Amino acid sequence: MSTIAPTETVMAIGQINLTGNVTPASWWRHITLPSGRPDQTAITLLAEIVYWYRPSEVRNEVTGALVGYRKRFHGDKLQRSYQAFAEQFGFSKRETTDALKRLRDAGFVTLELRTVQTSEGMTLSNVLFVEPIPEAIDDINSMVRKSDAKNVTPVPFQRNTPSEQTEPLPRSDVDDPTLKSETYTEITTKTTTEIKNTIGASADAPARSAKQDYSPEFETAWQSYPKRAGGNSKAAAYKAWKARLKDGVKPEVMLEGVKRYAAYAKSTGNAGTQYVKQASTFFGPDRHFEESWLAPSAPGGGRPGILPVSGFSEQDYGNADCNW
Numbered sequence: 001m002s003t004i005a006p007t008e009t010v011m012a013i014g015q016i017n018l019t020g021n022v023t024p025a026s027w028w029r030h031i032t033l034p035s036g037r038p039d040q041t042a043i044t045l046l047a048e049i050v051y052w053y054r055p056s057e058v059r060n061e062v063t064g065a066l067v068g069y070r071k072r073f074h075g076d077k078l079q080r081s082y083q084a085f086a087e088q089f090g091f092s093k094r095e096t097t098d099a100l101k102r103l104r105d106a107g108f109v110t111l112e113l114r115t116v117q118t119s120e121g122m123t124l125s126n127v128l129f130v131e132p133i134p135e136a137i138d139d140i141n142s143m144v145r146k147s148d149a150k151n152v153t154p155v156p157f158q159r160n161t162p163s164e165q166t167e168p169l170p171r172s173d174v175d176d177p178t179l180k181s182e183t184y185t186e187i188t189t190k191t192t193t194e195i196k197n198t199i200g201a202s203a204d205a206p207a208r209s210a211k212q213d214y215s216p217e218f219e220t221a222w223q224s225y226p227k228r229a230g231g232n233s234k235a236a237a238y239k240a241w242k243a244r245l246k247d248g249v250k251p252e253v254m255l256e257g258v259k260r261y262a263a264y265a266k267s268t269g270n271a272g273t274q275y276v277k278q279a280s281t282f283f284g285p286d287r288h289f290e291e292s293w294l295a296p297s298a299p300g301g302g303r304p305g306i307l308p309v310s311g312f313s314e315q316d317y318g319n320a321d322c323n324w
Contacts, residue, residue, distance in 0.1 A: 021051035030140040030230075031106070034269055041099040044089055046108060049132050052078045077112065077129040100130070105270075107230070107278040108136045110286075136278075139231055147231030214238055217251035221258045226265040228276030237279030244283055257289025258282075267295035 006014070028038045031046065055069035073079070086096040103109045112129045139146050214222070214234075218241050222234060244254060261282065265271040282288045 021047040023047040024141055026140055026143050029143060030145060030274070031103075031108075032274075034273060034275070039099065039102065041091060041095055042103050045085060045096065045099055046103055046132070046137075048085070048088070049078065049109060049130055050137060053132055075129070077131045079127060079129050081128050102275060105277050106136075106274045107281055108133060108140075110281075112286075136231070145230060215251075217255065221251075221255045222279070224255070224258050224262055225279055225282075226262045226271045226276050228278070229272060229274045232276075232278050233280060237283055240280045240283035243285075244287070249287075254283060254289045257291070257293075260291075260293040261289070264293035264295055
């Protein structure tokens with residue numbers, strides 16, 4: 001039997017018109033709970049949200065030619081309630097709400113509550129609108145996050161020294177390859193070209209970064225902001241910072257919000273994980289820096305670190321002097 005010839009089952013599955021969302025395998029590695037296990041609820045919900053934002057093709061009915069694309073939903077964003085998501089997948093409303101907020105805090109989606117008016121004239125408040133963040137979705141679309149790959153230092157190319165060469169050069173009258181002279185083989189020509197591109201890129205990088213000047217107040221806030229796993233663009237954060245300044249927000253207000261959020265992230269154990277908000281989101285139009293960010297209190301209102309007594313059956317009275 002051929003190893004590539006399809007079986008009857010393979011052909012039968014091929015005839016089925018499968019619809020719905022698609023979940024990339026890489027998501028199970030990058031969307032995780034603090035324990036490190038995949039966040040199944042959040043992954044399921046994100047796949048559904050991304051499905052609705054995938055453009056639908058519009059084709060000519062006569063020629064079949066592609067004439068354009070259209071969106072799958074009616075408004076400017078997908079409107080779907082927490083309860084609707086929960087009923088679709090069999091989750092509880094609390095489970096769904098928490099998972100969507102985890103996706104928001106990790107920078108994968110935005111959640112917006114609006115007041116809308118229906119066609120019948122009814123006014124509805126706290127209507128949820130959901131939108132994915134394309135850059136974040138693209139970042140986790142492979143087993144190695146693109147934001148992590150950017151931070152990897154490329155291996156420098158070094159020519160072998162004469163003592164390391166195992167074979168003599170084919171011609172004694174040919175000079176060693178250099179960045180300016182032509183090389184004597186196709187392989188070294190390609191390598192030299194790559195070196196030129198690498199050197200040119202590294203030489204231009206300081207010049208580009210030097211053009212971006214950050215204010216002292218923003219630098220202070222950036223140093224205090226909690227570290228996160230994955231991408232966290234400083235330039236995008238500064239752009240959002242300046243936008244809030246134009247809105248009339250004082251720098252010290254945002255700085256105090258950063259300090260509260262940093263303490264919150266540390267107390268909840270989220271510091272250094274993907275659940276830390278991207279700074280551009282934190283300083284964005286939703287103004288997360290204005291939130292209180294209070295650390296969760298101990299269960300039952302007791303003191304932190306003291307386990308509550310749950311029942312008399314769990315207590316050891318063997319050494320107690322009750323004077324009965």
